[in-house]
Amino acid sequence: MAIEQYMPDFAVERAYDVTLASLQKEKIKAVFVDLDNTLIAWNHPDGTPEMRQWLHELQYAGIRVVVVSNNSHERVKRAVEKFGVDYESRSMKPFTLGIDRAMKRFGINKNEVIMIGDQLMTDIRAAHRAGIRSVLVKPMVQSDAWETQFNRWRERRMLKKIEAKYGPINYQKEM
Ligand SMILES: [Mg+2]
Structure with missing residues (x-):
């Protein structure tokens, strides 16, 4: 289990720090984004104003946004309907099921998409497996009902391993 995976x-603080300009510079046509603690949080179920503004901006510019979540269809649908974005539920991250489905559904090539998420063990790992680029964000809130203690522990442990080898993760202001 190489930590490079x-x-x-x-790495940026928030999903909306992945600016339209930087996406265009990287020739990215689609953004796959995790739901819980990346796009919304229990205390911001409708997203923050910055987050909603960012989604509008991307969609207006013709960048396809697809929420790629491990959660159930019902929950993801309810959570993202108001944003008017596409979504994949039961994505099976750290496996590539949802990412593969979304790429196929919208005819997106690997080099045209980026996966944004708050978890190394699921979001970033799945992106590596799928052969697409990834952006780590800080979890919107530290205690999330959807996350188990065990997952948090595994996440922290991996972060420590990476930082021991490569130094602290440097969260940029822009991608
Ligand atoms: Mg998450």
């Missing part, structure tokens, strides 16, 4: 290509 859990290394994000980029």
